[in-house]
Amino acid sequence: xxxxxxxxxxxxxxxxxxxxxxxxxxxxxxxxxxxxxxxxxxxxxxxxxxxxxxxxxxxxxxxxxxxxxxxxxxxxxxxxxxxxxxxxxxxxxxxxxxxxxxxxxxxxxxxxxxxxxxxxxxxxxxxxxxxxxxxxxxxxxxxxxxxxxxxxxxxxxxxxxxxxxxxxxxxxxxxxxxxxxxxxxxxxxxxxxxxxxxxxxxxxxxxxxxxxxxxxxxxxxxxxxxxxxxxxxxxxxxxxxxxxxxxxxxxxxxxxxxxxxxxxxxxxxxxxxxxxxxxxxxxxxxxxxxxxxxxxxxxxxxxxxxxxxxxxxxxxxxxxxxxxxxxxxxxxxxxxx
Amino acid sequence: xxxxxxxxxxxxxxxxxxxxxxxxxxxxxxxxxxxxxxxxxxxxxxxxxxxxxxxxxxxxxxxxxxxxxxxxxxxxxxxxxxxxxxxxxxxxxxxxxxxxxxxxxxxxxxxxxxxxxxxxxxxxxxxxxxxxxxxxxxxxxxxxxxxxxxxxxxxxxxxxxxxxxxxxxxxxxxxxxxxxxxxxxxxxxxxxxxxxxxxxxxxxxxxxxxxxxxxxxxxxxxxxxxxxxxxxxxxxxxxxxxxxxxxxxxxxxxxxxxxxxxxxxxxxxxxxxxxxxxxxxxxxxxxxxxxxxxxxxxxxxxxxxxxxxxxxxxxxxxxxxxxxxxxxxxxxxxxxx
Numbered sequence: 001x002x003x004x005x006x007x008x009x010x011x012x013x014x015x016x017x018x019x020x021x022x023x024x025x026x027x028x029x030x031x032x033x034x035x036x037x038x039x040x041x042x043x044x045x046x047x048x049x050x051x052x053x054x055x056x057x058x059x060x061x062x063x064x065x066x067x068x069x070x071x072x073x074x075x076x077x078x079x080x081x082x083x084x085x086x087x088x089x090x091x092x093x094x095x096x097x098x099x100x101x102x103x104x105x106x107x108x109x110x111x112x113x114x115x116x117x118x119x120x121x122x123x124x125x126x127x128x129x130x131x132x133x134x135x136x137x138x139x140x141x142x143x144x145x146x147x148x149x150x151x152x153x154x155x156x157x158x159x160x161x162x163x164x165x166x167x168x169x170x171x172x173x174x175x176x177x178x179x180x181x182x183x184x185x186x187x188x189x190x191x192x193x194x195x196x197x198x199x200x201x202x203x204x205x206x207x208x209x210x211x212x213x214x215x216x217x218x219x220x221x222x223x224x225x226x227x228x229x230x231x232x233x234x235x236x237x238x239x240x241x242x243x244x245x246x247x248x249x250x251x252x253x254x255x256x257x258x259x260x261x262x263x264x265x266x267x268x269x270x271x272x273x274x275x276x277x278x279x280x281x282x283x284x285x286x287x288x289x290x291x292x293x294x295x296x297x298x299x300x301x302x303x304x305x306x307x308x309x310x311x312x313x314x315x316x317x318x319x320x321x322x323x324x325x326x327x328x329x330x331x332x333x334x335x336x337x
Numbered sequence: 338x339x340x341x342x343x344x345x346x347x348x349x350x351x352x353x354x355x356x357x358x359x360x361x362x363x364x365x366x367x368x369x370x371x372x373x374x375x376x377x378x379x380x381x382x383x384x385x386x387x388x389x390x391x392x393x394x395x396x397x398x399x400x401x402x403x404x405x406x407x408x409x410x411x412x413x414x415x416x417x418x419x420x421x422x423x424x425x426x427x428x429x430x431x432x433x434x435x436x437x438x439x440x441x442x443x444x445x446x447x448x449x450x451x452x453x454x455x456x457x458x459x460x461x462x463x464x465x466x467x468x469x470x471x472x473x474x475x476x477x478x479x480x481x482x483x484x485x486x487x488x489x490x491x492x493x494x495x496x497x498x499x500x501x502x503x504x505x506x507x508x509x510x511x512x513x514x515x516x517x518x519x520x521x522x523x524x525x526x527x528x529x530x531x532x533x534x535x536x537x538x539x540x541x542x543x544x545x546x547x548x549x550x551x552x553x554x555x556x557x558x559x560x561x562x563x564x565x566x567x568x569x570x571x572x573x574x575x576x577x578x579x580x581x582x583x584x585x586x587x588x589x590x591x592x593x594x595x596x597x598x599x600x601x602x603x604x605x606x607x608x609x610x611x612x613x614x615x616x617x618x619x620x621x622x623x624x625x626x627x628x629x630x631x632x633x634x635x636x637x638x639x640x641x642x643x644x645x646x647x648x649x650x651x652x653x654x655x656x657x658x659x660x661x662x663x664x665x666x667x668x669x670x671x672x673x674x
Contacts, residue, residue, distance in 0.1 A: 142521075148485060149521045156520075183493075184479075184486045189573050190538040193562045194531040201527040221569075225530045225562035231598025232558075235624030235635035236526050261568025267604045287572030298572035 002302070003323040003330075004056075006174065006220050006256050006280035007064035007105075009094060011051040013043045016093070020072070023086065027078045036089055044097055051284050053104060059302050061281075062320075065327065067108035067139050068094060071187050073178035076146030080114040080121060087112035087125050095133045102337060106330045107135040108174065113144040115151055120161040130169045136329040138166070140173040140217075142199050147182030147191055154199060155206030163212050172216035172254075172326050175199040188286035196224025200253070204237055204245075209252045216252055216326050218278060222259035222268050230271040246273065254326055256280035257301050257318070260287055265304035274314045278322050279305060339639070340660040340667075341393075343511065343557050343593050343617030344401035344442075346431060348388040350380045353430070357409070360423065364415045373426055381434055388621050390441060396639050398618075399657075402664065404445035404476050405431060408524050410515035413483030417451040417458060424449035424462050432470045439674060443667045444472040445511065450481040452488055457498040467506045473666040475503070477510040477554075479536050484519030484528055491536060492543030500549050509553035509591075509663050512536040525623035533561025537590070541574055541582075546589045553589055553663050555615060559596035559605050567608040583610065591663055593617035594638050594655070597624055602641035611651045615659050616642060 015037035022034045052064060068090035075083055091109045098107040109129035111122040129135035140162075143149050152158050154175075166173055177195035178187075185191035196219045203209055203217070219226070226233060234245055242248050254276050259265050268277065280301065287298040296303055305318060324331040352374035359371045389401060405427035412420055428446045435444040446466035448459040466472035477499075480486050489495050491512075503510055514532035515524075522528035533556045540546055540554070556563065563570060571582055579585050591613050596602050605614065617638065624635040633640055642655060661668040 148487070149519055150485070153521045182486050184490045184535055184539070186538045186542055186573075189541065189570065190531075190535045193534050193566060194527075197530050197534075197562065198521055198527045201523045202521070204526065205523055222565065225534065225565060228559065228562060228565035228601050228604060229530060229596060231596065231601060231628065231635050232624055233526065235597055235626055235628065236523075238626045238629075239624060259566060259568065260572055261608070263604050263607045264565050264568060267565060267600050270600045271598070287569055287576060289572055289575045291568065291572065292575075298568050 001062050001320040002060060002279060003320045004061050004064040004280050004283070005218065005278045005323050005327070006258055006282050007052060007066045008069045008282070008285055009066060009097065010069045010284050011047045012069070012093065013039050013047055015039050016089070019089065020086065023082060024077055027082060039093065041096070041100060044093070044100060048097065048101070053101070055283050056104060059300060061302070063103070064105055065108055065136065065323070065330070066094060066097065066105040068110040070139065070176050071179045073110050073139070073141060074146070075113040075141050075144035075178055076115055076181055080112065080117045083114045084112040084125065091125065091129050091133070091135070095129070095135070106327070106333065107133065108137040108139060109135045111138055111140060113141050115145045118158050120158070122162055123165045126162070126165060126169070130171055130329070134329070134333065135171070136327045136333070137171045138173050139176040141178050142175055142195055143177050146178065147180035147185045154202045155208040160212070163215050167212065167214045170328050172218055174218040174220055176220055192221055192286070193224045196221050197226060200224060200226040200233070203249055203253055204233060204242070205240065209249065213251070216254065218254045218256060218326065220256045220258055220280065220282070222257060222264060223255035223272070227255065227268045227271050250276050254278055254322065257305060258282040258299075259304070260298040260301070262304050262307055265301065266308060269308050269310065274317050275322060277318050278326060279319045338399050338657040339397060339616060340657045341398045341401040341617050341620070342555065342615040342660050342664070343595055343619050344389060344403045345406045345619070345622055346403060346434065347406045347621050348384045349406070349430065350376050350384055352376050353426070356426065357423065360419060361414055364419060376430065378433070378437060381430070381437060385434065385438070390438070392620050393441060396637060398639070400440070401442055402445055402473065402660070402667070403431060403434065403442040405447040407476065407513050408516045410447050410476070410478060411483070412450040412478050412481035412515055413452060413518055417449065417454045420451045421449040421462065428462065428466050428470075428472070432466070432472070443664070443670065444470065445474040445476060446472045448475055448477060450478050452482045455495050457495070459499055460502045463499070463502060463506070467508055467666070471666070471670065472508070473664045473670070474508045475510050476513040478515055479512055479532055479539075480514050483515065484517035484522045491539045492545040497549070500552050504549060504551045507665050509555055511555040511557055513557055529558055529623070530561045533558050534563060537561060537563040537570070540586055540590055541570060541579070542577065546586065550588070553591065555591045555593060555663065557593045557595055557617065557619070559594060559601060560592035560609070564592065564605045564608050587613050591615055591659065594642060595619040596641070597635040597638070599641050599644055602638065603645060606645050606647065611654050612659060614655050615663060616656045
């Protein structure tokens, strides 16, 4: 079985974006409430059949852990009410998709984060998604300010109630920034990767993982810069008098395989233990083209994993076993299904 | 010949830091001017003989391109006058060191950047260092705000006068952030690497390199996350309708080898053309310990390059030929010396 742990609904019908634009235009809430987007099941199916489902079939992916478009979360836009409504609209769509295609998709939710608002405000939507709908995880934005990094870091105590709820619900969080309103940061090229690297280093230097030993985080995009600079991070931890990285981080922190060339995947597989790597492609996502050097899509990450000539046991971990361990609610759903 | 293109004066006598603390305490300039630090030649020599020079001898490094301590630049502290004085004090020390050890060190200057101040204000100090003292390059901070990224990005027109002066003087700039006052970012673990990745992406997406085809930048720390995500960057450029990375970037952008493990160096050498890689170790710097897996210092990067089994021609490029091309003033000094 092959589980892709990182897919976004980037192909929604235009009504979704139209709603968002009207919602933001009505941000002072003085106008009439904007009606939620009307999207039929047929439209949902069409938007998926032509993209994610077609790609699943072509690449032999059995199931995608599926969440709303990350760059669209836009937590820095509007206020907490804006984000709450926008998260509900998107999570409802993901829920409908997972009911339409229970064999193909498992649901991960967007949180209604907003700058200056304590992360505990997200607990109600998380509970709704996990307990009412059966979602198996969430995406968590380490920078709801959208590139200015003005809210507290992940090790700030204000995050702990949300983290404790994740533990109670037995769901992991994928650390995933959204769009950037800072002209320094291209979203998918700089802000995403920086967000990953930043979170990794916050986990390394802070007591967070010691305080909450049952928490599980996935750092996407192959862990940002962390595997490439694994020696730097091992050395910084040692200089700080901290335990080795496996003891310090690797019981709680996992990396996906959204790295779009063979050399990068080979590095990831060489330095990070196989138990901490989850297959993913971020499809349809950051890079949509075909690599002229290989003739295949950049984001066809299964080809890189296959070419790495791993043992059957290692491949089984990366393709599904680790995901079922990190997302136990998914494992239970599949056992029941 | 082996040139290390990235060394900082991290071992200065305590008078330097004492001056800095008094300077910052007197930041409103109401007190008497703080006298500049008095450091004897013997103290300078001692601070180097026990550290950088010893390490050069142990590792067989012939010459280090040497600049003030990067995390100490602290452009976000004080105002433009503070930074101007602090840059002069540090650059004067680097100049003295390079006169004391002309065979061992070539000088690179700190710029007197300050948030909200146009980069053109740095031209006078750059000219003083290059024209009066014979410096061969500068360190350029893409985020003088110290982790909030609130000043204009590198492709903003306000940078162009400084860039044009770099071209006129025929010196390159190493892109190098300083310390972080943002609690999200550990300086050497997150802010440095994010700064590298951010600059790479700004070069990729903006017209800067097309506007100034003679400019040369070194992205340190192995290029941040760029080589690990080379496929992502190739794909993003292609999706944006831009030329391939060699044409788009590699006439102007170079990477150093400050990557502290074999797998990382192997990746760098695999994906980045040898013409764009400059040997460096960032010694004495971000990681000071010994890797228990190898028994050698993490920052002994020469061992990784040697172990990569490169051809004699490729090693010559990485060890010295590229540096002499990117820093032509160094080449002229060595030819004269």
